[in-house]
Amino acid sequence: MKLEIGNFYVKDIVFGDQLSLRDGVLTINKEEALAYIREDERITEAELYIAKPGDKIRMCPVKEAIEPRIRPDGRSIFPGYTGDLAKAGEGVTYALKNCSVLVVGRHWGGFQDGVIDMSGEGQKYTYFGQLNNIVLVADTDEEFERNEQQKKNDALRRAGHKLAEFIGACVRDLTPEDTEVYELGGMIRRDADVEKLPSVVYVMQPQSQMEEMGYNDLVYGWDMNHVVPTVMHPNEILDGAMVSGSFMPVSSKWATYDFQNCPNIKALYKEHGKTVNFLGVIMSNLNVALEQKERSALFVAQIANSLGADGAVVAEEGYGNPDADFVGCIVALEDAGVKTVGITNECTGRDGQSQPLVTLDEKCDAIVSCGNVSQLIELPPMETVLGELQALARDGLSGGWADDEILGPSVREDGSIIMENNSMFCGDQVCGWSPKTMKEF
Amino acid sequence: MKKAIVYVNQFFGQVGGEEQAGIEPQLHEGQIGPAMQFQKELDADVTHTIICGDNYMGSNTEEAVDRILTMLGGKEFDIFLAGPAFQAGRYTVACGTVCKAVKEKFGVPVVTSMNSETPGVDMFKKNMYIMEGGNIASKMRQDVKAMARVANKLLNREPIGSADEEGYFPRGIRHQTWLADGKPASERMVDMLLKKLNGEPYETELPIPKRDLVPIAPAVKNLKQAKIALVTTGGIVPVENPDRIQSASATRWGRYDISQTEALKGGVYKTIHAGFDPAAADADPNVITPVDALKVLENEEVYGSLHPYFYSTVGTGTTEAEAQRMAKEMVPYFKEDHVDAVIMVST
Numbered sequence: 001m002k003l004e005i006g007n008f009y010v011k012d013i014v015f016g017d018q019l020s021l022r023d024g025v026l027t028i029n030k031e032e033a034l035a036y037i038r039e040d041e042r043i044t045e046a047e048l049y050i051a052k053p054g055d056k057i058r059m060c061p062v063k064e065a066i067e068p069r070i071r072p073d074g075r076s077i078f079p080g081y082t083g084d085l086a087k088a089g090e091g092v093t094y095a096l097k098n099c100s101v102l103v104v105g106r107h108w109g110g111f112q113d114g115v116i117d118m119s120g121e122g123q124k125y126t127y128f129g130q131l132n133n134i135v136l137v138a139d140t141d142e143e144f145e146r147n148e149q150q151k152k153n154d155a156l157r158r159a160g161h162k163l164a165e166f167i168g169a170c171v172r173d174l175t176p177e178d179t180e181v182y183e184l185g186g187m188i189r190r191d192a193d194v195e196k197l198p199s200v201v202y203v204m205q206p207q208s209q210m211e212e213m214g215y216n217d218l219v220y221g222w223d224m225n226h227v228v229p230t231v232m233h234p235n236e237i238l239d240g241a242m243v244s245g246s247f248m249p250v251s252s253k254w255a256t257y258d259f260q261n262c263p264n265i266k267a268l269y270k271e272h273g274k275t276v277n278f279l280g281v282i283m284s285n286l287n288v289a290l291e292q293k294e295r296s297a298l299f300v301a302q303i304a305n306s307l308g309a310d311g312a313v314v315a316e317e318g319y320g321n322p323d324a325d326f327v328g329c330i331v332a333l334e335d336a337g338v339k340t341v342g343i344t345n346e347c348t349g350r351d352g353q354s355q356p357l358v359t360l361d362e363k364c365d366a367i368v369s370c371g372n373v374s375q376l377i378e379l380p381p382m383e384t385v386l387g388e389l390q391a392l393a394r395d396g397l398s399g400g401w402a403d404d405e406i407l408g409p410s411v412r413e414d415g416s417i418i419m420e421n422n423s424m425f426c427g428d429q430v431c432g433w434s435p436k437t438m439k440e441f
Numbered sequence: 442m443k444k445a446i447v448y449v450n451q452f453f454g455q456v457g458g459e460e461q462a463g464i465e466p467q468l469h470e471g472q473i474g475p476a477m478q479f480q481k482e483l484d485a486d487v488t489h490t491i492i493c494g495d496n497y498m499g500s501n502t503e504e505a506v507d508r509i510l511t512m513l514g515g516k517e518f519d520i521f522l523a524g525p526a527f528q529a530g531r532y533t534v535a536c537g538t539v540c541k542a543v544k545e546k547f548g549v550p551v552v553t554s555m556n557s558e559t560p561g562v563d564m565f566k567k568n569m570y571i572m573e574g575g576n577i578a579s580k581m582r583q584d585v586k587a588m589a590r591v592a593n594k595l596l597n598r599e600p601i602g603s604a605d606e607e608g609y610f611p612r613g614i615r616h617q618t619w620l621a622d623g624k625p626a627s628e629r630m631v632d633m634l635l636k637k638l639n640g641e642p643y644e645t646e647l648p649i650p651k652r653d654l655v656p657i658a659p660a661v662k663n664l665k666q667a668k669i670a671l672v673t674t675g676g677i678v679p680v681e682n683p684d685r686i687q688s689a690s691a692t693r694w695g696r697y698d699i700s701q702t703e704a705l706k707g708g709v710y711k712t713i714h715a716g717f718d719p720a721a722a723d724a725d726p727n728v729i730t731p732v733d734a735l736k737v738l739e740n741e742e743v744y745g746s747l748h749p750y751f752y753s754t755v756g757t758g759t760t761e762a763e764a765q766r767m768a769k770e771m772v773p774y775f776k777e778d779h780v781d782a783v784i785m786v787s788t
Binding site for chain 1: 601614619626631643645647650
């Protein structure tokens with residue numbers, strides 16, 4: 001399978017008459033884009049903003065991030081979600097780089113939503129603080145979940161994915177500045193000099209904990225709670241087969257942007273043929289019941305063995321309950337003779353003294369650690385807030401609180417905030433960006 | 442100028458060797474022994490030196506600590522330092538004990554230094570900065586410098602780096618930190634993967650503590666003849682807690698005669714365990730230490746006989762090393778009485 005991602009680098013974003021990309025300047029006709037968003041009758045209120053690195057902007061509650069893309073041949077960029085089912089991972093996709101569409105609730109947030117700062121001390125806590133962002137701030141008529149702590153955010157998230165495709169369309173007939181080529185043929189009968197290298201699989205554990213549909217990550221539009229682990233081509237993940245969900249404390253989340261650009265997959269691709277024989281991806285999940293966890297671990301180990309994998313990398317999109325899947329999967333792989341590295345974040349508490357994962361096993365002897373979800377973060381007021389900052393305190397965001405007898409409320413009258421890392425939007429970057437680690441103090 | 446006070450033992454306090462190890466705590470104005478080098482290295486004035494014999498501290502711990510705290514009562518100081526203690530076992534325990542008490546009483550930062558092979562490390566590393574020190578006194582200059590470096594950061598309210606950066610024993614605290622080179626997780630993953638695949642050494646970013654599992658003993662063959670002893674980590678003691686067992690992070694244990702007791706009565710026994718709601722155990726201590734049921738079963742000749750004492754300590758926060766030591770101290774009593782099996786009651 002061969003995927004060509006044609007890159008267009010966005011250096012600036014402005015509003016103007018016609019949607020276009022010229023000399024690195026992305027121009028968006030705001031009214032046209034908003035009219036497109038409002039085609040979904042559930043959207044009651046919508047506005048677009050631009051947020052660039054260095055801007056004095058804080059966003060909250062952030063719900064999703066998507067890289068704007070288009071497929072010149074007319075296939076949808078999220079098959080089975082924004083358009084008809086079609087093969088992902090093959091052919092040509094165009095991408096607007098250094099750029100993302102962010103979806104922010106106009107008023108209401110939930111457990112799974114987060115914060116992004118574009119400048120100051122808070123900027124480094126998310127990957128999106130360094131990107132040029134098109135920010136959709138909107139509200140919906142989804143009354144059934146307005147006051148729910150867990151929100152599906154369906155109308156808003158779909159609006160973001162559609163907007164990413166709408167904006168991506170401006171490069172349909174242009175020539176990309178450069179092209180990344182991802183090509184990986186069948187797992188067997190590869191060149192002899194590749195086959196002599198240790199073979200490796202990447203095991204992904206995307207979020208699938210909700211029994212009710214509408215919250216979990218999707219594969220080609222199918223709920224990850226309803227799958228047993230299966231083999232996927234890495235190109236499918238890089239090309240829109242996976243769409244992020246709306247469930248986990250958000251520092252652990254993999255945004256759709258993270259799937260589209262998954263650094264762990266790209267890093268293994270880079271080593272392919274040099275130091276490893278990258279076989280492909282085993283797509284697992286993170287269901288809640290113990291039997292489901294054990295079943296998934298059995299499947300992953302069996303598939304890895306059947307494929308003849310010497311090594312594996314396991315990454316989890318979550319912490320707490322999912323730690324059992326993460327540790328269980330690594331143990332199953334090690335027991336099956338597959339040398340395994342894990343990538344995760346930790347929950348050591350505000351004082352750093354709690355057990356880092358819910359369950360531990362000595363067989364997990366090679367872990368890359370990306371952060372502490374419960375680290376306390378205090379940030380000064382920001383000139384501009386997109387969305388409604390009070391959501392952090394009021395709406396049960398995983399890292400915020402209405403009041404605390406020692407710390408006071410998460411959102412103070414002057415606009416300064418105190419929160420746990422838990423609510424930094426995709427902050428722990430277990431998908432591979434993370435410049436953070438954990439150390440003993 | 443900020444102020445510091447230094448604790449040393451009889452040897453480094455220049456009183457004498459082992460023959461002087463019994464001396465009582467004494468407070469001197471100015472600097473004696475290592476305190477002189479601290480005076481040079483610290484961003485503070487070392488106003489006093491406290492000297493105490495290691496044996497005196499070891500065998501009269503509570504009194505020694507009380508007297509030291511009293512001596513410090515009227516003094517102004519911003520930091521308290523003890524040692525360096527190198528590989529001297531008793532001295533390391535003394536340094537940890539005094540530092541912990543001073544930190545708790547006066548709320549000032551404390552720093553000490555010990556070699557990794559000493560008992561003081563496991564006992565106190567969670568309570569304070571213990572610098573990883575040398576094994577012999579010739580490392581004095583280097584160890585004092587290391588202590589002073591961290592002490593100066595504490596005095597100047599500068600952030601203290603991670604354990605490996607600063608050279609102290611990890612205190613059981615894990616925090617997130619930004620890597621100086623910004624190396625992303627994906628690249629760290631590839632490095633670790635290649636090393637693991639190629640059988641080369643690598644360093645995990647999340648060390649999993651080794652579990653020291655004890656195999657479950659085989660069943661007692663002849664229960665009718667067996668002598669059974671009862672041990673608890675639930676903190677059940679006579680109400681006056683005669684052995685002064687700590688309510689958490691215990692280092693002490695006691696054994697109590699139950700040869701004439703048919704059941705543990707509330708008001709006579711209680712729990713001093715700080716890790717759970719004591720109401721049920723105080724009302725009926727047998728729920729944690731089932732003397733009542735064992736006496737009934739003894740009378741019914743279900744088993745041979747009950748060892749005449751029960752043994753008690755507190756499990757919460759207690760280190761594995763301390764738990765092992767306490768168990769080893771209990772074992773001779775069981776052997777002496779030919780105990781065949783022990784029932785270990787947790788909470």
